[in-house]
Amino acid sequence: MTSKQILFNPFLKQNYSPEERSLQGWIVIFGFLLICLACYVGPTASLRLIYPIAAFVTAIFLYLRHPILYLGFTWWMWFLSALFTRLVDLQVGWDFTRQMLVAPYLVVFVSIATLFRYLPSAYRQGGLPFILAFAGVFYGFLIGLVHNQPVPVARSLLDWLTPLLFGFHLFINWRDYPSYRQNIQRTFLWCVLILGVYGIYQFVVAPEWDRYWLVKSLQTSSSGNPEPFGMRVWSTMHSIGPFGATMQAGLLLLFTRSGPLIFPASAAGYLSFLLAQTRTNWGGWLFGMIMIMGSVKARIQMRLITIILVMIVCVAPLLTIEPISSVVSKRVETFVNLQEDGSFRDRSSSYDRNLSVALSNTLGNGFGNTWKVNEKTGQIEVFVIDSGILDMFFTLGWFGAIPYLGGLILIIYQVFKYTESRFDSFLSAARAIGFTAFAQLIIGSGMLSIAGMILWGFLAMAMAAHKYYQHQGITTPNQSQGMTVINQRSIT
Numbered sequence: 001m002t003s004k005q006i007l008f009n010p011f012l013k014q015n016y017s018p019e020e021r022s023l024q025g026w027i028v029i030f031g032f033l034l035i036c037l038a039c040y041v042g043p044t045a046s047l048r049l050i051y052p053i054a055a056f057v058t059a060i061f062l063y064l065r066h067p068i069l070y071l072g073f074t075w076w077m078w079f080l081s082a083l084f085t086r087l088v089d090l091q092v093g094w095d096f097t098r099q100m101l102v103a104p105y106l107v108v109f110v111s112i113a114t115l116f117r118y119l120p121s122a123y124r125q126g127g128l129p130f131i132l133a134f135a136g137v138f139y140g141f142l143i144g145l146v147h148n149q150p151v152p153v154a155r156s157l158l159d160w161l162t163p164l165l166f167g168f169h170l171f172i173n174w175r176d177y178p179s180y181r182q183n184i185q186r187t188f189l190w191c192v193l194i195l196g197v198y199g200i201y202q203f204v205v206a207p208e209w210d211r212y213w214l215v216k217s218l219q220t221s222s223s224g225n226p227e228p229f230g231m232r233v234w235s236t237m238h239s240i241g242p243f244g245a246t247m248q249a250g251l252l253l254l255f256t257r258s259g260p261l262i263f264p265a266s267a268a269g270y271l272s273f274l275l276a277q278t279r280t281n282w283g284g285w286l287f288g289m290i291m292i293m294g295s296v297k298a299r300i301q302m303r304l305i306t307i308i309l310v311m312i313v314c315v316a317p318l319l320t321i322e323p324i325s326s327v328v329s330k331r332v333e334t335f336v337n338l339q340e341d342g343s344f345r346d347r348s349s350s351y352d353r354n355l356s357v358a359l360s361n362t363l364g365n366g367f368g369n370t371w372k373v374n375e376k377t378g379q380i381e382v383f384v385i386d387s388g389i390l391d392m393f394f395t396l397g398w399f400g401a402i403p404y405l406g407g408l409i410l411i412i413y414q415v416f417k418y419t420e421s422r423f424d425s426f427l428s429a430a431r432a433i434g435f436t437a438f439a440q441l442i443i444g445s446g447m448l449s450i451a452g453m454i455l456w457g458f459l460a461m462a463m464a465a466h467k468y469y470q471h472q473g474i475t476t477p478n479q480s481q482g483m484t485v486i487n488q489r490s491i492t
Helices: 020-043 044-065 067-092 099-109 114-122 128-147 150-172 174-205 208-218 240-256 263-276 281-294 298-320 324-332 341-359 388-415 426-444 451-473 477-491
Strands: 007-010 015-018 371-373 380-382
Touching: 007 067, 007 174, 015 020, 015 240, 015 477, 020 044, 020 067, 020 298, 044 099, 044 150, 067 208, 099 150, 114 128, 114 150, 128 150, 128 263, 128 388, 150 174, 150 451, 174 240, 174 451, 240 281, 240 298, 240 426, 240 451, 263 281, 263 298, 263 324, 281 298, 281 426, 298 324, 388 426, 388 451, 426 451
Parallel strands: none
Antiparallel strands: 007 015, 371 380
16 A cells, blocks of 8 residues: 655645645636636626636645646646637637736746745755846836836736746755656646647638637738638647747657657647747757757667657658648748748848847836837737847846846756756756757747746756755666655655
8 A cells, every 4th residue: 555645835835645635626626617617608708807817816726735736737727728718709809908818927926925935045945047037037127117108017027927937936846856747747748639639620620719819819921811721720829939839848748758648649749730830849849859869868769769750650641631731841841941931031130120229228128118008909019029039138138138148048057967867858858848948039039928938947847857866866877766766655
């Protein structure tokens, strides 16, 4: 008979049994879903207010009572909130304020309690990169209050702060790294399967709520025509960029898992990933896979090669079907002639125009500088900057960008020194995901929203893994196997 698993709640600083609290946690989650369903079939418009409030209350309960379920709930709020918003918009009309999309930010914001609790001791625990990044964000917030309108400043603060809060929360929970690792692996496995299947359905059928969203959000120029076989896939997310970043991370994580769902998830995931036509994320996935292959032991390399070959066998036949074949092949061909590609030219000209301006902006424009409230419609309009690096210097200036970017570079430097990746394939994958997300800052603001969650979250998990293995005294593969068994027996 095995004893109960005992984990640590860092905020309450007490142990808890996930098995004992699992039922009440799931009851609260299903209660949240039932409330949303009742509002959708009843007064649908009320869901725009109830959804974020109910999600926030649910997150508080899970954060205090069941931190593992809080982690999974947070990811799924990011994965599915945009789809729920589209369904409501189709029923009651377009909402310019995008009120429901605030829900994932509120769920993450609950973890600010971890920051308040552990910030004084963060430096001693190895959290200097987070301290630097928080300092940069705080500076941008203060400058934004001086120069910009309050509502855009608050909205921009959520974009910048929530990924940092989430990453810091994961890092502080290093004691329970094996459980958090397992939860993230399971969550992203189901994410790749569900989002992949829906993405294929979206491409083939073009549901009415997706077509309505595409037209109203003015994304037809970047996401295709609102008709079957005419749209670039963004699945349950709100645009192709977040979907590409999520699938890139999820598909890399599949290399760290085994089980019967791996191959159907791979088939659906890779096909929808290709149909999204996000070349940056294709390159990120390829680079990440090479990083994983180069950092693990030969035995794990052989297993990964086998998985890749099986995935190719699963996906290749699907790519011969029209119009899937022509859509993917046309996008792949643009790699050969990048100079003639419109998107590449636009990004290059953006750099030419804005680089010197951004680097000469010493104080920065502060949060809210890329947001403006339209006085006639009340809609928050976003001015997109096609570079995370440029966005940092425009927004934070030198005084904010140096500590923020310095914190990121310091984490990258640290995680590349970790030798535990030789026997922990998840650590290797987390490091690859974090590094490729960081590299993509050159051509996108990947430190914000769900992309920022992936960037900071997986780098934080790599740091948590290293701290956990250090605490356990695990330094070699053989030691890892023995110590893992001992540790699992001691807490289960």
